[in-house]
Amino acid sequence: GQQVMQIPQYQHVQEGEDFTTYCNSSTTLSNIQWYKQRPGGHPVFLIQLVKSGEVKKQKRLTFQFGEAKKNSSLHITATQTTDVGTYFCAGRTQGGSEKLVFGKGTKLTVNP
Amino acid sequence: GAVVSQHPSWVICKSGTSVKIECRSLDFQATTMFWYRQFPKQSLMLMATSNEGSKATYEQGVEKDKFLINHASLTLSTLTVTSAHPEDSSFYICSASPIIGQGAFGSYEQYFGPGTRLTVT
Numbered sequence: 001g002q003q004v005m006q007i008p009q010y011q012h013v014q015e016g017e018d019f020t021t022y023c024n025s026s027t028t029l030s031n032i033q034w035y036k037q038r039p040g041g042h043p044v045f046l047i048q049l050v051k052s053g054e055v056k057k058q059k060r061l062t063f064q065f066g067e068a069k070k071n072s073s074l075h076i077t078a079t080q081t082t083d084v085g086t087y088f089c090a091g092r093t094q095g096g097s098e099k100l101v102f103g104k105g106t107k108l109t110v111n112p
Numbered sequence: 113g114a115v116v117s118q119h120p121s122w123v124i125c126k127s128g129t130s131v132k133i134e135c136r137s138l139d140f141q142a143t144t145m146f147w148y149r150q151f152p153k154q155s156l157m158l159m160a161t162s163n164e165g166s167k168a169t170y171e172q173g174v175e176k177d178k179f180l181i182n183h184a185s186l187t188l189s190t191l192t193v194t195s196a197h198p199e200d201s202s203f204y205i206c207s208a209s210p211i212i213g214q215g216a217f218g219s220y221e222q223y224f225g226p227g228t229r230l231t232v233t
Contacts (some may be wrong), residue, residue: 101156103155
């Protein structure tokens with residue numbers, strides 16, 4: 001079945017440093033979504049990427065969708081303590097399925 | 113907007129009993145609701161996809177007779193864990209996907225409930 005790999009599993013940075021998490025799918029995706037889960041909280045939708053090569057920005061967060069629509073990345077510039085949490089990518093296969101396959105997530109900790 | 117509630121937030125039950133968990137979309141209508149399990153420090157494992165008025169679609173390895181899902185309306189889905197055993201102890205979390213076009217981002221984003229912690233003794 002479809003698999004979504006996400007690396008790294010953990011990332012610890014100093015406040016102000018940049019952070020990137022990568023997501024790779026075993027199959028071509030129709031779209032990919034990113035979620036953030038704060039410690040003790042539930043996943044919160046961040047963004048959806050649909051087009052090949054798409055790049056979207058939300059303030060310090062930059063999301064990219066690969067040309068082949070099999071990989072994606074989330075980059076945070078100048079991390080802040082409020083960025084801590086686990087970032088999940090979730091891919092939807094082509095064919096109109098509503099199901100999302102989640103990566104295992106990258107847990108980000110930020111040292112002030 | 114786009115708030116999803118779950119009830120109860122935590123429950124402790126004895127082995128052999130059944131537990132019902134409710135998932136409600138409070139300010140939007142959901143075409144589809146999803147049920148996940150999340151183990152400590154792990155990712156979300158999709159259990160089933162439920163559409164209003166039709167039978168749920170279960171993922172491979174998930175027992176449909178054990179995890180009964182009812183999606184009675186566009187704002188309510190329930191998960192019943194029947195004859196619960198200690199290995200069923202987990203964090204169950206639902207999400208709801210707005211009817212296409214109603215979501216803030218156009219379509220298919222999922223809004224998650226706060227989760228239900230089930231402990232079976």
